[in-house]
Amino acid sequence: GPAGDGRVAAVAHADIADAAAAVLLDGSTAHDGRAYDLTGPEAFTLAEAAEELSRATGRSIRYVPETVEEAYASRAGYGAEAWEVVGWVTSYEAIAAGELAAVSDAVPTLTGHPAMDFATFLAEHPESYRHLLPGV
Secondary structure (H helix, E strand, O other): OOOOOOOEOOOOHHHHHHHHHHHHHOOOOOOOOOOOOOOOOOOEOHHHHHHHHHHHHOOOOOOOOOOHHHHHHHHHOOOOOHHHHHHHHHHHHHHHOOOOOOOOOHHHHHHOOOOOOHHHHHHHOHHHOHHHOOOO
């Protein structure tokens, strides 16, 4: 995708669920009208994500940047709805522009535990990259 060297502070679904549960079960009005920017503990490039995937899979995986036009063209063959393709490509554009790089303390503040980093996510969820393993 066209993310370039931009960074993303990706958050694990489990952290989103834990934060939502903490807010919903709080019982106070402390969260009324509040919005929380839930992020992972660090922002990383897609090249760095590929390095983590390489470590997890034992294969050489690399991020190959695309132009915006190439990204739209490559995803057109996925059979996805047009709005989904726009969502994918504009997410890469947001990464490239630095719009997803900010790291917040919302997950640890709300949940009482640190946000899960990408390496830990991969270790705990090998099914997320099973399709990248040899022979699969």
